[in-house]
Structures are given as structure tokens and as C-alpha cells.
Amino acid sequence: MGNLTRFHTADMPVLFDRIMKNSIGMDDYFDRFMNLHETTSNYPPYNLIQVNNVESRLEIALAGFKKKEVNVYTEFGKLFVEGQKEDTETAETFVHKGLAKRSFSRVWTITDDTEVRDVRFDDGLLVVTLGKVVPEHHARKDFL
Known part of the structure; x- marks a missing residue:
């Protein structure tokens, strides 16, 4: 010992x-x-939802962003979500400014058997559907 x-x-x-x-x-x-x-930033806020044992859904709140300002891609086992917001000066005086509307970059590590199946951007909500690739020898087979 x-x-x-x-x-x-x-x-x-x-x-x-x-x-x-x-x-x-x-x-x-x-x-x-x-x-x-x-440490990573908490902006923008997101939900990660387990739909079933082979599918997940990532929902990211992007209030104030347009589709052309958002970029989603994978590279080297990582999922990248980036938003590029132009700084626009306004003559308005804010009493409270709760919507950030700033540029960001978020990265999530994904496993080798996970693929991006769908990406949608509607009404300020980015939804990325992720799925596990199930090898044929692991997939369910019904014989009778």
C-alpha cells in the first residue's frame, strides 16, 4: 500500500x-x-432535447437574427453555430435593452456516429435535428 x-x-x-x-x-x-x-458563454440560450434513443434536437433562440446571418456546419467532430450581427447605431434611447443581438459562436462536440439530419430557422428559433447512425448489424430485423 x-x-x-x-x-x-x-x-x-x-x-x-x-x-x-x-x-x-x-x-x-x-x-x-x-x-x-x-468556460463557455451562455449566449445564445438553447435547449437540447432527447427525442428517442437515436435522435436529438437542438433548439437555439436567435431573436433578432435573420437566416442569412446564421451559419451552421460540422467539422472534425464538432457542430458549429455562428451568428454574425452587424452593429447598427440607432438614435433610439433604450429604457431597457434585454435582447442581445450580438455576434456569437457556439461549438458542441458530437460523436463519430452522430450526423446532422435537418436544420431549420423559423421565427427566431434555430432547430438542428441530430441522429445517430445505427450500423446495419445493430439495426432491428424482423424475421416473422
């Missing part, structure tokens, strides 16, 4: 360096894990 080493959260980078020396092809997974603690 004298050889047991205790690790704390501050020791995680050192621990992962030790593990990564003995692993091949796991770099992406370790990088994702190490970057989980990074």
Missing part, C-alpha cells in the same frame, strides 16, 4: 501525459477531455 499515489485535479495534465505516452490514436479523446473545463 505504500506505492499508492494520490492524484488531484491539479495533477491531471501530468497524469494524462503519462497515459498518452502509452496510447496510440487516443489523442483526440484526451484533448476533448482536457478541454471540458473551459
Whole structure:
């Protein structure tokens, strides 16, 4: 019992360096894990809904945005949603300004077997439908 080493959260980078020396092809997974603690903005607000065991729906509230100002794409196992809003100066005096209407970029990590099936933008709500690709040998087969 004298050889047991205790690790704390501050020791995680050192621990992962030790593990990564003995692993091949796991770099992406370790990088994702190490970057989980990074803080992200809460803007714009979103809902993530589990429709069933193979389909999810991401709803993002984009009040004040037009369809041409929003960009949705996937790259390297990540789903990117970006909104580019032009700064428009108005002569109006706001008593309260609760609608942000600012540019943003949000990123979600998606698994290798997840694909974007549909993207809709209606009435300030962006809806991204995600689905898991079920391999044929895992899909249900009825024989009788």
C-alpha cells in the first residue's frame, strides 16, 4: 500500500501525459477531455432535447437574427453555430435593452456516429435535428 499515489485535479495534465505516452490514436479523446473545463458563454440560450434513443434536437433562440446571418456546419467532430450581427447605431434611447443581438459562436462536440439530419430557422428559433447512425448489424430485423 505504500506505492499508492494520490492524484488531484491539479495533477491531471501530468497524469494524462503519462497515459498518452502509452496510447496510440487516443489523442483526440484526451484533448476533448482536457478541454471540458473551459468556460463557455451562455449566449445564445438553447435547449437540447432527447427525442428517442437515436435522435436529438437542438433548439437555439436567435431573436433578432435573420437566416442569412446564421451559419451552421460540422467539422472534425464538432457542430458549429455562428451568428454574425452587424452593429447598427440607432438614435433610439433604450429604457431597457434585454435582447442581445450580438455576434456569437457556439461549438458542441458530437460523436463519430452522430450526423446532422435537418436544420431549420423559423421565427427566431434555430432547430438542428441530430441522429445517430445505427450500423446495419445493430439495426432491428424482423424475421416473422
